[in-house]
Amino acid sequence: MKSDKKFPKVIIIGGGFGGIQLAKKLRHAEVNILMLDRHNYHTFQPLLYQVATGGLEPDSIAFPIRKVFREQKNLAFRVANVTAIHTENNTISTSIGDFDYDYLVLATGSETNFFGQKEIEHYAMPMKTVPEALNLRSLILQNLEEALIEEDPIRRDALLNFVVVGGGPTGVETAGALAELKNHVLPADYPELDIQRMRIFLIENSERVLTPFSEQASYKAQEFLENMGVTVMLQKLVAAYDGDRVVLKDGEILPTKAVIWSAGVKGATIPGLDKAQIVRGGRIKTQPDNLIVGYNNIFAIGDLAAIESPEYPYGHPGVAQVAIQQGQQLAKNLVRIINNQPTQAFDYYDKGAMATIGRNKAVVDLKYWKFQGFFAWLTWMFIHLLFLVGFRNKMVTLMNWIVNYFSYDRGTRLIIRKFDRDLMKEEAEAI
Template sequence: MKNQTTQFPKVIIIGGGFGGIQIAKKMNKKEVDLLMLDRHNYHTFQPLLYQVATGGLEPDSIAFPLRKVFQDQKNFNFRVADVKHINPENKSVTTDIGDFDYDYLVIATGSETNFFGQKEIEHFSMPMKTVPEALNLRSLILQNFEEALVEKDLERKQALMTFVVVGGGPTGVETAGALAELKNHVLVHDYPELDIHNMKIYLFEGSERILEPFSLQASKKAKEFLQNMGVIVMEKTRVNHYDGDKVTYNTTETIFTKGVVWSAGVKGAIIPGLEKAEIVRGGRIKTTNFNLVEGYENIFAIGDLAYMETPEWPHGHPGVAQTAIQQGQQLADNLIRIINNEKPHPFNYFDKGSMATVGRNKAVVDLKYWKFQGFFAWLTWMFIHLLFLVGFRNKAVTLINWIVNYFSYDRGSRVIIRKFNRESMMEEGKAV
């Protein structure tokens, strides 16, 4: 398919995530012909997906139309397209709406949930990587409670009120905390006929401690916060199996549950076709220090998908928004240099620190020279997340929602818009 609108070099960007948006924005007014392809027509602010899943925010608050981001950018085009194959031999990509040619290709497809090859866990548990998946989880939580209300079998009733969050990274910690708030402030009032004390929330972490990449201080405090909210935190606990009714962990132990949230890992969202590329641990594509995919001259990878070894980051950069943003910005400059036959500059990551929230007034923040927890950390977490949300409307709506939720202790978005049905979802090929 012909996609050139000018005589300038054609740059295709696959993915309108944190990295893709930055590179396209930074190339505004440059002499390039940009085409962004994404399977969704919106950008997803993944850090707040868990709030959609637990009824705290409307999905529209964390999704932003990509066309709107680039409304005024003359050198930019966008197509909703699922990219199926990269064809380096004829410099094109194959998508569900046809082929597109490029002179330079930037792959910014991020990552997808990693079930580590465990098919049954993949089938029965709930991932949370996209807006539809967060909505599925929201429906499942509410459906489980509706079902528990009428269930006569006590063991099944308990399983419907038991939730296991697997993976004690920031996503798992935030989800477990939000579930506890839902229990303590909302479900207790919505379901007075159920004994809310029977709602159990487990957080399983395979390593020594939750929030392992954070400081010891942050891990300990987050655990304490969660336990005070009623979450059962189990470290050094590995899930072996889940059959839709029963989780098996540490080989022999079991818990009956109808709600398993899987936040135990991600892997690069690889598109087939790059035969010469080296795929390393975590399904990431190895790149040079200026994001060029090794083995190719005009194909680049940024963000979660890219694996770049540097002296400071010998095992690659963290899979966080800042890596994608900074690599996107740097590659925009480098692409112009490359087009002008100048030498590209190596990427230097500026680590701005890590943070996770556990619930109202509770968060942990690790900066290079300062680590703090509690109310001020929570305010910092909110401020930073609002700052990076795309679009003024989304910032305003989210802030208003947070203020209302804070004073009312409520979660207004607890509606089952679309019933979650695992079997029909599977028939659609997980078309979420």
């Protein structure tokens, strides 16, 4: 391993937005960094829904972590699952052995939250990783193929119904992308199917979609979705899903073979930390400098971290910008700590939020300017291309978007691996 014995050892668990940013900003610091991730790539999560709906290939939104750090001499990377933290002797246990640290940073992000509903967890599709997005893509296409040979009209409708649970950005963008598939792509692919029987439901617990956005953005997003044919159901809760029928809390029943679960996330914690510091949403309570409360050398950043403040009583929103900015801030603070200087509190600069619903249809909330429609859609694309890691990924994604736009098509409707719910679990563990 590249290392210099004099320098303190920093272990960063997770190569998401926060971990990558932190490690990059430490490139000139006098530390030896070990980054661990269960995948050998960084995932650009905001575009996972496009992989799931056939608009992009997985390779465009993922980037090899080794390549990010090619030039960085003070960092080593390993593919590993971290199984436990031993705070008493500053070590961690992983699938490839134990490692000791001087400073430990948890940048593990969040995972899908099924709120303890085991049956829903078994049957609904999460979409937080590339393999999960590919599973969803396979399921969507398999259901259409099955609908084609299903003679029972009720079972056929269930195969053609898609229920998206959760009206946050992921849910809204997924429902919109499914509507685009229905409106532009599938009629030509499946001339034998009455594609008007395909229905897309978006179920949201609160009284509007995109609750973190402005009301203006919410209402416009809902209008876009409804114009595209999505049935938006507000103030509804999913009570059960058995693989065939969604039962809502008010008793309404939606027959469907595909439920996409984007209703919530929880912090991806690792055993070994004081459970008292785990707060709402499975996050870990940290000081304003991202030091976990009760420890002096263990930090959390990004989705996992909860810096409670009057403005953000449950911590900052679980978005890429927070993770990136916390990674940057923690890099500065680690250098300060090593130099025996006091740390500085994290101060979130909210750059705004955006979501795309369909072609020419997006909503953008900036601090002083909120706009929707075609220009918002261009802005959304520009910003996402800008943040996508790697020149090749930017170019291939831009190319796909241009081709998709002018052809009214999605290029990558391939069932590369059949989705099989029973095999999935074993595989998910192997991944």
